[in-house]
Amino acid sequence: xxxxxxxxxxxxxxxxDEVAIKKQTKIAKQQNHGDPQNNKDLKNPHRFNKRHAMDxxxxxxxxxxxxxxxxxxxxxNQEKKLFQDVDAQNNRHSNGSQTSKDTE
Numbered sequence: 001x002x003x004x005x006x007x008x009x010x011x012x013x014x015x016x017d018e019v020a021i022k023k024q025t026k027i028a029k030q031q032n033h034g035d036p037q038n039n040k041d042l043k044n045p046h047r048f049n050k051r052h053a054m055d056x057x058x059x060x061x062x063x064x065x066x067x068x069x070x071x072x073x074x075x076x077n078q079e080k081k082l083f084q085d086v087d088a089q090n091n092r093h094s095n096g097s098q099t100s101k102d103t104e
Contacts (some may be wrong), residue, residue, distance in 0.1 A: 017049060024048035 025045045041047050059065040
């Protein structure tokens with residue numbers, strides 16, 4: 001027999017899985033993944049247990065794939081942040097461009 005602690009852990013795990021599946025199903029419905037009668041993802045929502053609704057599954061996709069493998073010659077967003085000029089003070093209340101007061 002399971003102890004009450006083990007039973008509580010198992011119940012909590014199953015609850016978290018169900019909540020995650022419901023969230024991914026809601027996202028899939030909002031993004032119009034097609035007709036619910038013809039869409040296998042919405043017919044069988046447990047497909048979202050270990051897969052996100054917005055993951056197209058294409059490794060060449062810029063959002064789903066590895067950015068290093070999709071475009072080898074370009075920098076990733078994280079690398080662009082790393083190499084940007086930190087010493088220059090930018091106006092934080094606009095689009096980040098330098099004003100004439102900042103350049104003086």
